Amino acid sequence: MYREMRRTHGPVVPVALPGDVPAWLVIGYREMYQVTSDPVLYPRDSGLWNQWPHLPADWPLLPMVGQRQPSVYYTVGAEHRRHLTMLESALDGVSQLELRRHTEELADQLIDGFCHRGDAELIADYARPLPVLVLARILGLPDADGRPLLEAITALADGGADALEAFGWFSARMRRLVEEKRAAPGADIASRMLAYPEPFTDEEYTLDLQALAAAGNLTTADWIGNSLRLMLTDDRFASSLGGGRHSVPQAMNEVLWEDTPTQILAGRWAARDTTLADVRIRAGDLLLLGLAGANMDPQVHVADGATDGFRNGNSAHFSFSHGEFQCPFQAQEIAEVIARGGIEVLLDRLPDIDLSVAEATLSRRPSAFQGGMAELPVRFSPAPPLGDAR
Known part of the structure; x- marks a missing residue:
């Protein structure tokens, strides 16, 4: 698809969003x-969008594109830096050791739920729930909120008919988290946000928590799922399935280059008329x-042939975006600890795991934004649950 786009349009492609909205x-x-x-010419300021007058109130991609809001995701300049700091x-304040402990504990709990069967569907049973359960803990949410949070964020990313309803639940839960942590602070991200010396409004805290939860969940889940798919289908990584760990970081980095969890990110808006790769961009156009x-x-990237291109250790990809609005480095570290820990625990517990269907039958979730697997069925030798023994 991308090769055809480049042949026809070059590096900047005219597309239509649902309802024939141009971008x-x-x-x-x-x-x-x-x-x-x-960020001056192409700010992340949705208030500039020249299509607002043409959008229906129930446009399904509103939660993904967003309206001008006082959050780290949509503010610009000094106000953006204030939120980011x-x-x-x-x-x-997130301890890497504690984060790894949470990841391993929750990974073991999930594996205990299917290890005795000898088969599993790794996306639904493992890759999707693990990151949100870990993130819920470090944000300050109880474990019981992990699954509903996952369902809401998935609906937002897929942009279907239930996206707006999911967004309402998600927003209400983050508002309630702010109230809970103001009344009873703890050793968690939400409490540290409230304790920051510069004041923010409850709306700002809520929106920033939404940004953290949404950005950190599905991307990490898809990083796990896509890395496991690569390791289960590519002979170069077969040795790692015998319990070795040396190939896990290599597989994870290759996924960021060639099968990145976030395929498309919305977006940037042109602050004035300009030209990009000989394409005329109007003020207010969405990129x-x-x-x-x-x-x-x-x-810039050789995917096949005699060289591995940028696979081996090079991290100059755009999977965490780039520039002023890229994913904060601390958040990137958190995602990597969860993804790597989750993969390593799974391979330790189930060393002979293998794909149980033909690779050609695997499918993706119906999202233009996220590039995650819809399913990843596997088989393995049944093993007893660890319970509290680990």
């Missing part, structure tokens, strides 16, 4: 760098960041 999809590596490196301060397309740009 530009940036799939060139150099053009992606140009857009993400210039507060969030980075709260994320700094969708085609992270997957840019990562696979043949001008």
Whole structure:
């Protein structure tokens, strides 16, 4: 698809969102760098969008595109940096050792639920619930809220008919978390946000918590699922399924280049009329960041042949975006600890795990934004649950 887009349109592609809403999809590596490196010309300010008068109130992608809000995701300039500094301060308090302990404990609990069967569907049974359960703990939510949170965020990303209803539940739960932590603070991200010396409104806290929960959940789940798919279907990683761990980081990095969890990110809006790769962009036009397309740009990345291209250790991909609005480094570290820990625990517990269906039958979730697997059925030798023994 991306090869055909490049042949027909080049690195900046005219696309239509549901309802024939026009936008530009940036799939060139150099053009992606140009857009993400210039927050003045291409700010993340949805208030600039020239299509607002034409959108129905129930447009399904509203939660993904968003309206102008006082959150880290949609503010610009000094106001964006104010939110970002507060969030980075709260994320700094996450202990890597504690995060790894939470990941291993919750991974064991999930594996205990299916290890005795000898078969599992790794996306629904493992890759999807693990990150949200870990994130719920470090955000300050009880374990019981993990599953409902997962369902709401998945509905948002898929952009279906239930997206707006899910967004309402999600927003209400984050507002309630702010109230709970103001009354009874703990050793968690939400409490550290509230304790930050510069004051924010409850709406700002709520929106920033929503940004953390949504951005950190599905992306990490898809990172786990896509990495496991690669390791189960590519002979280069077969040795790691015998319990060795040396290939896990390599598989995870390759996925960020060639099968990135976030395929398309919305977005940036042109602050004025401009030109990008000889394409005329009007003030207020929406630019969708085609992270997957840019990562696979043949001008900078060799995917096959005699070399592994950027697979081996190079992290100059766009999977965490780039520039002023990229995923905070602390959040990237949290995602990596959860993903790597989850994969390693699974391979330790079930060393002979193997795909139970033909690779060609595997499918993706119906989302233009997220590139995760819909299912990953596997088989393995049945093993007893660990319970509290680990």
